[in-house]
Amino acid sequence: MKTIEGAPTQAAIGDGWVDSGRTFDVRSPFSGKVLASVVDCGEKEARLAADAAVAAFGGWKRTTAYERSAVLRKWFELIMARQDQLARLMALEMGKPVAEARGEVRYAAAFVELYAEEAKRVSGETFPSQFANKRLFAIKQPVGPVYAVTPWNFPAAMVTRKAAPALAAGCTMIVKPAEQSPLTAIALAALWREAGGPPAALQVLPCADPVPVSRILIDDDRIRKVTFTGSTEVGIKLYGQVSHTVKRLSLELGGHAPFLVFEDADLDLAVREVVAAKYRNAGQTCVCANRIYVHHRIADQFVERLGAAAAALVVGDPLDEQVQIGPLVDRDVFGKVEAHVTDAVAKGARLVTGGKALGGTLYAPTVLAGVGSGMRLMSEETFGPVAPVRTFRDEAEAIGEANATQFGLAAYLWTNDLSRAVRVSESLDYGIIGVNDGVPSAPQAPFGGVKHSGLGREGGHWGIDEYLDVKYLSVRIQSS
Ligand code: NAD
Numbered sequence: 001m002k003t004i005e006g007a008p009t010q011a012a013i014g015d016g017w018v019d020s021g022r023t024f025d026v027r028s029p030f031s032g033k034v035l036a037s038v039v040d041c042g043e044k045e046a047r048l049a050a051d052a053a054v055a056a057f058g059g060w061k062r063t064t065a066y067e068r069s070a071v072l073r074k075w076f077e078l079i080m081a082r083q084d085q086l087a088r089l090m091a092l093e094m095g096k097p098v099a100e101a102r103g104e105v106r107y108a109a110a111f112v113e114l115y116a117e118e119a120k121r122v123s124g125e126t127f128p129s130q131f132a133n134k135r136l137f138a139i140k141q142p143v144g145p146v147y148a149v150t151p152w153n154f155p156a157a158m159v160t161r162k163a164a165p166a167l168a169a170g171c172t173m174i175v176k177p178a179e180q181s182p183l184t185a186i187a188l189a190a191l192w193r194e195a196g197g198p199p200a201a202l203q204v205l206p207c208a209d210p211v212p213v214s215r216i217l218i219d220d221d222r223i224r225k226v227t228f229t230g231s232t233e234v235g236i237k238l239y240g241q242v243s244h245t246v247k248r249l250s251l252e253l254g255g256h257a258p259f260l261v262f263e264d265a266d267l268d269l270a271v272r273e274v275v276a277a278k279y280r281n282a283g284q285t286c287v288c289a290n291r292i293y294v295h296h297r298i299a300d301q302f303v304e305r306l307g308a309a310a311a312a313l314v315v316g317d318p319l320d321e322q323v324q325i326g327p328l329v330d331r332d333v334f335g336k337v338e339a340h341v342t343d344a345v346a347k348g349a350r351l352v353t354g355g356k357a358l359g360g361t362l363y364a365p366t367v368l369a370g371v372g373s374g375m376r377l378m379s380e381e382t383f384g385p386v387a388p389v390r391t392f393r394d395e396a397e398a399i400g401e402a403n404a405t406q407f408g409l410a411a412y413l414w415t416n417d418l419s420r421a422v423r424v425s426e427s428l429d430y431g432i433i434g435v436n437d438g439v440p441s442a443p444q445a446p447f448g449g450v451k452h453s454g455l456g457r458e459g460g461h462w463g464i465d466e467y468l469d470v471k472y473l474s475v476r477i478q479s480s
């Protein structure tokens with residue numbers, strides 16, 4: 001079997017590693033070189049995987065929670081043991097700096113560890129009847145085989161955040177990873193098998209074109225849930241498609257996070273956390289601060305410090321341990337970043353630092369001041385290392401601007417005033433609020449958005465409920 005950094009290049013279907021007779025190239029976004037020719041799945045492979053997922057569900061759902069927990073625990077340990085290899089793989093296939101990629105592997109593994117524990121905590125309810133001879137119960141059961149579609153920006157964590165709760169609940173899952181970064185998902189499936197998991201309980205179908213595979217699996221009535229992380233545009237399409245078979249659906253979609261800095265904020269801390277929230281993964285995360293609103297009295301100081309911090313970030317080869325900003329994943333993402341900066345500067349924004357290409361798809365960490373509401377980057381997700389700063393005069397204006405978007409994933413606010421922190425948090429139409437915290441994500445917390453940012457929650461006990469149906473039992477008994 002061909003492998004790269006321990007990852008097979010074939011599809012994980014049924015009990016085997018499968019060739020389709022076709023391949024597609026995965027390239028390093030840094031060097032442009034072909035890393036691997038990966039098996040390209042289509043309709044035939046999707047049908048095979050659906051049959052295998054349905055067959056495996058029959059056995060997996062009957063295992064005890066303790067048995068499932070033990071396999072998940074072993075999977076967690078193997079992921080942790082291979083963290084360097086997985087981090088290198090991510091750095092190679094999608095350009096995440098290797099030091100940051102190691103952090104993602106630990107974050108990804110933490111979902112597996114958590115759901116190894118949560119498997120044992122799925123419990124039902126008993127509730128009273130109005131009749132003396134009836135007993136009423138609600139039990140929870142796995143929804144069935146699941147189809148998962150994941151993005152390239154977190155090639156490990158977006159797989160485990162879905163697969164771990166699904167497998168813990170007793171579901172089986174077919175993952176279709178993004179075409180830019182399929183190798184990490186395949187490597188995770190290989191570790192699942194090594195951990196003793198039934199191979200067909202977690203299958204991975206790499207493909208160059210997501211549409212044919214998705215069509216087969218979405219139209220298959222036996223697949224009872226779709227879970228998707230990616231852009232709002234694609235999420236809306238899938239929302240329509242799943243309606244024909246009335247599947248359960250979770251959507252983790254785009255964000256456009258506002259970051260509010262009030263006049264009483266600790267400025268050094270706020271700058272440090274904007275850097276963490278904005279520039280990690282070169283700005284390619286759904287919870288990245290996308291619009292920074294600073295109280296007008298502290299704006300100049302803030303911009304100066306943020307500019308210095310951004311300019312000090314090390315940009316370059318993602319395999320270099322010192323590098324903090326790697327390449328953008330492809331020319332499309334790079335093109336949008338350039339277009340957003342060009343548009344903002346043409347409309348009067350001041351370039352504080354950055355604003356230039358550094359070769360290939362490397363883009364300099366950028367800070368823009370004097371940003372106006374009519375600029376593209378204030379209404380669209382940039383998905384790059386660009387921090388636009390705009391000023392506000394009071395709390396009401398800040399909240400109004402922050403909420404003036406169709407997105408509602410993450411928002412951040414900086415203040416030392418407790419009442420304001422609570423008041424503003426309650427007024428922001430977002431699923432996740434970081435109060436003096438630029439990196440709020442945690443496996444045990446509910447992650448997800450409102451409005452066009454999605455449906456459902458991943459993480460914590462909320463995450464496993466997405467893979468469970470509630471069944472009501474009314475039991476008539478003989479009165480003694
Ligand atoms: P994308 O929507 O283009 O692709 C995501 C996945 O969907 C990929 O696997 C892709 O192959 C697949 N896909 C694309 N078109 C499809 C179709 N017609 N049918 C079925 N599948 C299809 O998004 P992307 O560019 O890979 O990822 C970036 C987006 O993901 C950003 O908008 C980001 O905010 C979002 N995201 C959200 C979260 C979250 O948890 N809310 C996390 C990470 C990324």
